[in-house]
Amino acid sequence: MLRTHTCGELRKSHLGQTATVCGWVDKYRDHAGIVFIDLRDRYGKTQIKFDLSESSDIQKTARHLRHEDVVQVTGVVHSRPEGQDNPKLETGQVELLAQTMTVLNKSATPPFEPDGQTMPNEELRLTHRYLDLRRPALQKNMIMRHNLAKVVRDYFDERQFLEVETPMLGRSTPEGARDYLVPSRVHEGSFFALPQSPQLYKQTLMIAGYDRYYQIARCFRDEDLRADRQPEFTQIDVEMAFVEREDLLSTIDGLVAAMLKKIRGIDLPLPLPRYSYREVMEKYGSDKPDLRFGLEITDITDIAKDTSFGVFKQTAEAGNHVRGLCVKGAADKFSRRILDNDxxxxxxxxxxxxxxYFKVAGGKLESSIAKFLTEDQQKAVVERMKGEDGDLLLYVADTYKVCCSALAALRTKLGKELNLYDPNTFQVAWVLDFPLLTWNPEENRWDAEHHPFCSLVQEDVQHLSSDPGKIRAQSYDLICNGYEAASGSIRIHDPAIQQQVFDLLNITPEMAQAKFGFLMDGLKYGAPPHGGIALGFDRWVMLLAGCDNIRDVIAFPKTQKASDLMTGAPSPVDQRQLRDLHIKLADPPPAS
Known part of the structure; x- marks a missing residue:
């Protein structure tokens, strides 16, 4: 080995010992005859001292060291002079008095310093990701990612789960997002699809008798990106046979508790809270609300319909809703410009x-539209909203769906801007009983809310032919701090029920056989009751690391335009490769 110790290892217990360390020059200081450098590796930093009063090659070389040079230094461990300890470093009580040094590699002037005071813009960081990954903050995230994966594997191993790898090259199946397609050289005109999830494979494993499966699986979805989404991502994939919904929930309760305990030292009370889909939509307007603060939505449609304010009255008479938020003590916290514009x-x-919007004062409403509400109506609104003097009331009048989504976004913004929660806390809960189907008015048909394989709540089976919109699925989402942290369901294991659901989705038996033939065939040969879930691994690392951008917890992420700035992917390929794949481009690629 080129080193005897890492840069984060030396302590007072090593005083007088000769040690060899290797790393990158993090900081350089020349103090008139003595040169100090901080040498950095992923374990920490060690201060190296070069005494220039001694005439030797090492002292001359030391004066030419610069940021990000890679060096090997051998020396004796000394205590730092009295009063010069650095409490910010674990090695801050000692320094290495250099005896020999080898410059292993000189660095060109970096476009940014990995541990500099100023954070470079993301485009520059992603272009030079090899430098960005040297930043201690990012290295800490990568170490946490490793540790979290170990927690997951240990947890499932202790419970007799088997980690089974599923194929990366499969067939295209409708799963909600666009597939990434891979052309086949051998089978002209045919394509593999990268998996959006191992869904069909893990159900097949249950049919095959592997009753407890998990996988830290790579998945791919060609969809619009955002801060918490990547085109290629990792999920903790789980499936269990001979179980009911509560078995799945309690298993994942234990996993989440283990993750929070081992990564953040937090004791999470179990079982995790359970909410119905209808309940969270009513209270928060979202199926993934941030439960670290209240600020619940309240409906005043019945009061609004009798007012003379046209927007409220017409909305209520049309069968739509007037719903709002009571923001405690915020009457004077936002200017009219913010309210009317932002x-x-x-x-x-x-x-x-x-x-x-209204302000509450003297038990009444203050606003340019308050005159359209009688005194009794104003009092009724204040009472319904549980308003007090100094509160701010905010309303949206529209369809139920628009009210929910608009107020949920406003609620999230207010929670952050008004510091309504402690960012270091975690509120994890289950949302249950999602609708099985959602109506697609543009295409005049039903779509699956989650996917076509969700089992039905037994008492709702009666609605299959009469009122499909009433059917609830045995599905469940795990939410954490305003994010969807996991999603799953009990599966349909009866092929007859499965085809009934396909019928509602306009998937004929022939189409089902073409798309999911191997699963449909497998269901005929003794499929056990089974269910599963997938947890967003990258998203959990992001939450546990306290980040708000998923790219900060993935070693080599894509940009919001799904490109890799470091490698230049995606990129054109030469004509020979296209000929081998039997592909001809309609238009030549633009010049790079």
Missing amino acids: FKNLVGDYGAKGLA
């Missing part, structure tokens, strides 16, 4: 045509 534009992004 907040209005925010709810407008979710389809709302406007935002009405």
